Amino acid sequence: MTEEEYLRDAYYRTSSDVAEDILAEQEKINSSDAIVFMYPVFWSEAPAKLVGWFDRVWSYGFAYGERTMKVLDKSLVLCSVGNPRETLERFGFLDSMKKVMLGDRLFGRAKETEFIVFDSTSRENELREKMWDKKLQKAYQKGRHCFRGSR
Secondary structure: OOHHHHHHHHOOOOOOOOOHHHHHHHHHHHOOOEEEEEEEOEOOEOOHHHHHHHHHHOOEOOOEOOOOOOOEEEEEEEEEOOOOHHHHHHOOHHHHHHHHHHHHHOOOOEEEEEEEEEOOOOOOOOOHHHHHHHHHHHHHHHHHHHOOOOO
């Protein structure tokens, strides 16, 4: 994020000097009915590059304020985490991840949202490879259900 991009959003300014790569991403979103985010979780959060994408693309005047972003029909979040689901739930990490992604980043920007976690995916987990097919099948079924009828 450039200093100009930061200042534009920090002071809720709209301007015509939005970078071409950002305009291209925003056009892709506005020409779509659905969006999918697929990523590994690092320290209970999306990778820094994806967070930076939100910081730049979900800008003032597009994703919030007097916004020009269309409300998407559907959104799907698929993320892999090293910990078992029980650990994520016990410490509140799963709820936190959902609140950030669905309650902040996608809130009011998609009519339907789905959040799928593929747990226990760390390399040292002996069951990781044995669970791949089951997890891929789950993703396929959820995606198929979520995006039935979308372009």
